[in-house]
Amino acid sequence: MVNKSRMNRVAAAMAVAALVSVALPGASAQAAATTPRIDLRVLVVDDGGSSVEAITAELRDTGVPYTRVQLGGSGRPVIDAAFLSDVVDGRPRAKYQGVVLPNENPFGEGSAEMAALVAYEAAYGIRQVDAYTWAHPGVGLEYTDSGGYSGQLDGTQAAVTAAGKAGPFGYLGGQVAFEDNSALVPESYGFMGRPRAGYTSYVDAPVGSGRASLVGEYTHDGRSELVVTFGYNQYQQQFRLLARGIVDWLTQGVHLGQSRSWFAVHVDDVFAPDARWNKELDCTPGDYACAGGEGKESTIRMSAADAQYAAQWQQAKDFKLDMLFNGGAGEEWKAENGGTDALTAQLVADRAKYRWLNHTYTHPFLGCIQDTTTVPWTCVKDASGAVTWMSRAEISAQIRDNVNWATSKGISVDRTELVTGEHSGLKTLPQQGQDNPNLAGALADNGVRWVGSDNSREPAQRPVGAAQTVPRHPMNVYYNTGTNAEMADEYNWLYTSRAQGGSGICEDNPATSTCLPAPLDTDTGYLEHIVPAEARTALRHVLANDPRPHYVHQSNLAEDRTLYPVLDRVLDTYRTLYAPNTPIVNQSMKEIGTELGRRAAWDKALAAGRVTAYRIGTAVTVKAPSGVLAPITAPNGTKKQLLLGTADFGTAYAGNRSAWTGPEPLQSSVTLRLPG
Template identity: 60%
Template sequence: MKRILCTTALTVGALIAALGLPAGAAQADTRPRIDLRVLVVSDGGPSTDAIAAELEVAGTPYTEIDLTSADRPVIDAELLADTVDGRPRAKFQAVVLPSDNPFAAGSAEMAALVAYEQTYDIPQVDAYTYARPEAGLKYPVEGGYAGSADGMRAEVTAAGLAGPFGYLDGAVPFEDNSPTVGESYAYLSTPVAGADFTPYVEATIPGTQRRGSLVGEYRHDGRRELVVTFVYNQYQQQFRLLARGIVEWLTGGVHLGASRNYFAVHVDDVFAADDRWNTELNCTPGDVDCPEGAGTPDPIRMTPEDVSYAADWQDSHGFTLDLAYNGAGSVEHREDHGGADPLADRFLAERARFRWLNHTYTHAFLGCEQDTTVVPWRCATEADGSVRWVSRNAIADEIATNRVWGQNAGLPLENDEVVTGEHSGLRVLPQQSDDNPNLALALDDTDIAWLGSDNSREPGQRQVGPAVTVPRHPMNVFYNAGRAAEQVDEYNWIYTGRAQGGSGICEDNPATSTCLDQPLDTATGYAEYIVPLETRTALGHVLSGDPRPHYIHQSNLAEDRIAYPVLNGVLDGYAGLFATDTPVVNLRMKDIGVELQRRTAWQAALDDGQVTAYLIGDTVTVEAPDGVAVTATMPTGTTLAGAAFGEPYAGERSGWTPSAGTPLTLSLPSSAPPAPTASGTDSATVTDPAPDTFVPRGTREPSAS
């Protein structure tokens, strides 16, 4: 057993005094101010970084201290607490440490943290620590386990479901994406006899019928610790599933910021047809990747039966697709077929079951005028060498004509949204390094406020004239594939080397993440390789709280309907992991744009130190700049100005509320956990430093899909 070091009563008394607390009986009536900010103490490891990333995405303020930095601040009583207007103030509502004790033996910094946590009832998360008695657990050698957790299936316990992880359905599967790379590592153990330890997430100890703790709460010496004994990074599914619960445990469900899981899918080119990949030419006849005159275009277009299938699929999943339409596709089809277009007729009969999005009338390229006499294409130029741009009127006509067509067809439109064909008009490298200067003018002419962009090119929002971009995630389900075999054939060509008949993109750019060692079987490769990979990528976006929409094409809902296995994988996979009170949030494009804008403004206010929030008793006070929407998560029953705060999600209330620059006062329900009362203690326990823990390469070097 490791030696336990106890500070003397004099040392603790000095620490308590330094924390700014009155002595004696008077302190029993003291209600301290607890600032809504988290202290993250990092050693540069992936686990503390993951928790910091979760706080960042949610908009929860935190202060990070890097233990590896030579000029970092010392953690002492002055850093942790002071007095404001005669009231004791705890500067942090929670503490995150890399382990249960990352400091050297006899550390005054750990002693200061212990005293602070005891005094103000501040919880501590041990982001990744060794299973040992100092953390309430037996050593792994005492009937436990230390080793790879790749592919492990953990379960949330009854206590976890009744507590901070109640938004989950129970299962917590660990990823195992590569047979050759270690991705996670865990210490599984059971509580020490007599320890006040409550497991929240457990897994079966290999070779036994017993279960060991992976996440649990350890109460001791007037302190509360969330003990996590497996390593993770911010992208891994097991962390993404548990991240919300870790933050809720840290904060008692009272914090600034909010976390929800979003998924939206745009289906581009509806009413139009998409040219098909040619498996012999390794290009798409009719499109710019094929030399002029090569091959014969072979269009892919949905049928009325595909429309019915899509509508019924939506109903079965409680999910709505956003259909980005090109009206000219139907007009031209009627012209070529004696006025008949059964596809458009079926879509219009079912129009109320979908959301609709202007994708321009003909899907014309709206950037520079393209010179397609060469592959890859280039921008056409004027006689003086300057770029020849598509005109302002041409862009405005594409937007306005499609809008009028949709209105005449009775489509339920939001007229301030548009996605241009191929996101054209916006810069696209290497051919077009700047936006078409006429694009912003045309957007103004047509009153566009929200403009779709490609997240793989520009993940951030930006202003384009009167419009703000909404970045969309491209799914690697190709626009020019209606059948699984041709999708695999194109995938093989793109992602294999030249010696295997491929494009060589991976040889030219080794950072490409989807490279293949050998071609996939065209009969099985889609279901066995591409679908699981694309499902994992998209579900990763959902679990990370990213609201950006994904996009596919109408061709993917035709013929073999190759999009559905991926969409089913995301939605059915999600439903199998989360409780019904934590649904996927399915927003239309402009609402996603608003969400992203609010996040940016909120984070800027946090970064500038313009937000103050604190808890006194059962009252939360938030001060933010005028015009900045405030985001927070509170227990059910919390009120703001007498009305219920926020909307229900994951068993709590969360949302945005506008700030007029004056304090917002939220009243917590009487059933909420009581706020801490400042109190001293006559002893503090400081454990020996935690042992080094193993971190596999696949966690140190995460692949951010």
Template identity: 60%
Template sequence: MKRTMRTTALTVGALIAALGLPAGAAHADTAAPRVDLRTLVVSDGGPAVDAIAAELDTAGTPYTKIDLNQSGRPVIDAGFLADTVDGRPRAKYQAVVLPNDNPFPANSPEMAALADYERTYGVPQVDAYTYARPEAGLQYPVAGVGYSGSLDGVRAEVTAAGKSGPFGYLDGAVPFEDIDPAVSESYAYLSRPVAGADFTPYVEAPIPGQSARGSLVGEYRHDGRRELVVTFVYNRYQQQFRLLARGIVEWMTGGVHLGASRNYFAVHVDDVFAADDRWNTELNCTPGDVDCPGGGGTPDPIRMTAADVDHATAWQRDHGFTLDLVYNGAGSVDQRAEHNGADALADRLIAERGKFRWVNHTYTHAFLGCEQNVTVVPWRCATNADGSVKWVSRQAISNEIATNRVWGQSVGLPLQNDELVTGEHSGLKVLPQQPVDNPNLGPALADNGIAWLASDNSRDPVQRKVGPATTVSRYPMNIFYNAGRAAEQVDEYNWIYTSRAQGGSGICEDNPATTTCLPAPLDPATGYADHIVPLETRIALGHALAGDPKPHFIHQSNLAEDRLAYPVLDGVLDGYRALFANDAPLVNLRMKDIGVELQRRAAWQAALQGGGVTAYRVGGTVTVSAPAGVAVTATVPTGTTLAGRAFGSSYAGSLSGWTASAGQPLTFALPSSAAAPGTTAKAGKPDKPGPVTVPAPRTRIPVGVSEPPAPNAAG
């Protein structure tokens, strides 16, 4: 179909008449409207709209949410959508997200106002999950034409138009998850475009029983409007949505918006140079650790070898990925003392030190919170005669930090001296035994210039200050520190996550909210590869696809013996590269850089929520104002400049990044290739605007979407 670009032929006077604006708003016929960089999100409480809103939250992209189920909500009319500022017509929203193509009652004036607004300002609309029907540019999904039903396990594909358009960052495949065969986790309406409709499929899947493919995501141009028509349901955790989320936002914003989205992955390997005690399959505890009553059993340490170092360096080279080695110097000192000065592991690691990143993990891995009373299981904080808690002293904490730093420097480790991971994240609060931080921790961190302190995301997920330091939460991988062999991992996993009647700990009976409970014990021979690896891979990859920069952590024991970590890490890295194009790589940051990213995000979100940020576009210029000291984040097309200078860096075909605000407006100049609002609707002789009166039918939402399987959100 022949297409030409529709120019902003409507005069300002016509805009005013269409929107019912005051007559005094007339400016100049050639004046471009102001379009605020904010999205209108209209929700009916369904998971699809909430998923898009979650993506905007993560990226730091502002939006206004209207809940259709809330009494007393604002009415969506011409005045709600647009007004004038300094005599210039203003569109208050650059995009509209609706639950479906028309969520309002028949002949709704709100839907009519939205349609008029979108036509006038060239504002696109996302139909988050809608029925395939002619009103959305698609044929009804009836037998012989389309399909309605589950897509669990189906492989969808990005079309050529999708790759050259908003989904160009994907390699092509969009696999739909099938986590639990007993649970319906997806539902879709697959159909082909109506004959003669200006409809471009971006993502398609095979129609069952036919050779044809049906649209799952496509662009429908009609009546001077543009809609992104999505005909499958999803929640914020599902991989199929996570793959498409960036493209949905880029499509509806034209690639110009506040906020930025990148995918991250970092892995910390704790206890390097030290050894980790081994799980005892007979005692169901770890001799040498605090979980064996009365110190039972004989410790059986797991420690990497020089061959394990060679494997790690080769693996890094093959995957283009750098591990963060979190080290305890005393482990090597003790090894040399016990073996006449020999330590092949340390010799090899030190020789290869430049191939890894290194983080101080304290000298002996001592517990730095309260003094532990380990004569009981679980342990308790020791107390003074007056009942007060006995705390590890400031001097003892400082010695652990400083001694390990000096040891690392003496062997030439390339350190960042302001990073620290305490043993077991100790010193920080740990429930139920120690509900507050060790009061001596903050002063000891100050003594040693620590600015970034690791915390455990499972118990301390929110970034916070501890003395002079800011926490960086880390995701624990469920690959146990006390397992060097797959059979040990499975045995401990079965013990923890099965019922008492099945020989397990019963933790799931006591706490049904535990996300990794097992209906029956795993097979010792196959359970690791068949159950644990896929689950841990999915969880970690889910964090990466959600744009979460927090690092994951494992232990040196997981790189030794059976090298249990590698199948999971391979699953994440190889799985990601099979899904994404080369211009959207996983970003692999060290701990302090992750801390800075999280800190900037928190400050930016606070500024957005406090109303301190305004941003708008007039033609090819974007103006952003933010409080002084707050770093501004934005995504813009390649070729954009900020005050005449380059901005950000390239990722997924766009530029994105942070820039400091001094409290004065920031001005971005977009390239001429970036179409201005109002020029992207179908052009030539515009279709005669028609009334939008027919509400969309109710759509099916299976339980696996409304209530995502718990392991998706675990960690």
């Protein structure tokens, strides 16, 4: 049965080869006579599977232009010679620099479309990614019954080979860990095969006494395929680790778009106390409605020792926290506690060790005037039924007074950055369906250009007058808990059913929340369950080229210092998985806002078809609309053409160079000179 199958595949391969000259007559001769133009765009043939969707998401999120052809779509274009190439200004043009297929031949045996692709790839040196296939000789691998494996891959500890490190995956530290988040749910499946002639393994794993390949390059018939033999989706760690290398291999290291591993952590409410969760009442007295909470209010606030620990932790981890401060709240605390405040003294003494960000002077709600006698709160309205808003003058004072307080303490603050308390002033659904109409003016009064927003509510950047929002990821480390036990208790309340003693929120909202099978042990649940889950979520953002900052609260640096185990796991895991040439990028809010704005402008230009980019030999030309910077990735040694001479292009990251760039003065396009 196996021999017959092999014979059929050989016959099919011969049939495809026989069709090459029919599909692209004279293409090889034409390309050889004149150096062809290769457009910087990827062709994606989509079968609706998660593996192709994952690669497509990486292209989209990185900023790589692509054309998607839906295999089962009615009226889809036919992939033939005219679809793939033409002639521009007398020069042969390859319309796509790389091809992503669901597998090595999704069109069927004897397909003219596959024959056209084979001829095109061979003629122009275009590479092909087989997003997910099985181990067999047709992709350069032995069958799994010849020293390989097929089955579940959860928890597999794969590794980058020497060829992978020298090639497309040199940014990795060596380990490719497959997720195993639940013993009850199969999470990944695949095939591992031993290489045949023409196949170079880039990622392999142990099988018996040897190793077999999961990712590799198969070179044959004048073509190169990147063969992936396991299934995945865009969120799984194993794909996220390999995604950058897949794109770099496909594009031969030259493409539009760039990516980084971003991580910034905002610590809100510094100098102010945060209200404490009450384990008996299952609510937070003093913070909105809490039945029976009168007189049971309690707060959490960092101590001077906590501040000293934060500075020491930063140095040990080589990672800087953003301190979002409320100077007036600190002054109120000092006045109420004998006129001294060791925490403020310590943080001010260490002020140069942190980035500081304005969080308003006393942390009031800057939106509508709230009526907190209702549950949930509502906006107060005047006699005519109009909403009553905090005034422009009051908002402006909160911004201005906090900056002045910082200046008086020698704390350096960027006046263009602001995060309001609870992101207030911005629309807050369902109670406040619009921004406070006085907010934009107050921002302008103080020169604020970047205002923090809640990514869980508003994931897209948007304007607020002349300012732009910077969406922030909330971390699931609660503001109203100072100890591990409090964290686990509140988590149990939110994530267990009513029958288990919880709130039942999870069972009422199954689409967005999953109930725990049983309550966590409050002594061990935080470190054993919550920390791994939250670190996994944060790391997923880091690996997904997502620059949005994460935010927590000063209470998480106090008492049991609940934040550090999460951050330790994120940073330590990342630095184990990645090589030193691919460090975490920790930016200020202004820098993050600028990055998001550039991406939005770039995506708009791509969608409008207003970007032209191509490569002719070692010259790369990129034209974008005026004022729109282009993200470009290129090999080390690439030079940017200046009006007179050249300069090194971009900054080094992950084994190549990349940057947002535009034309030099008196130039209409960007021109890069590739090495060699």
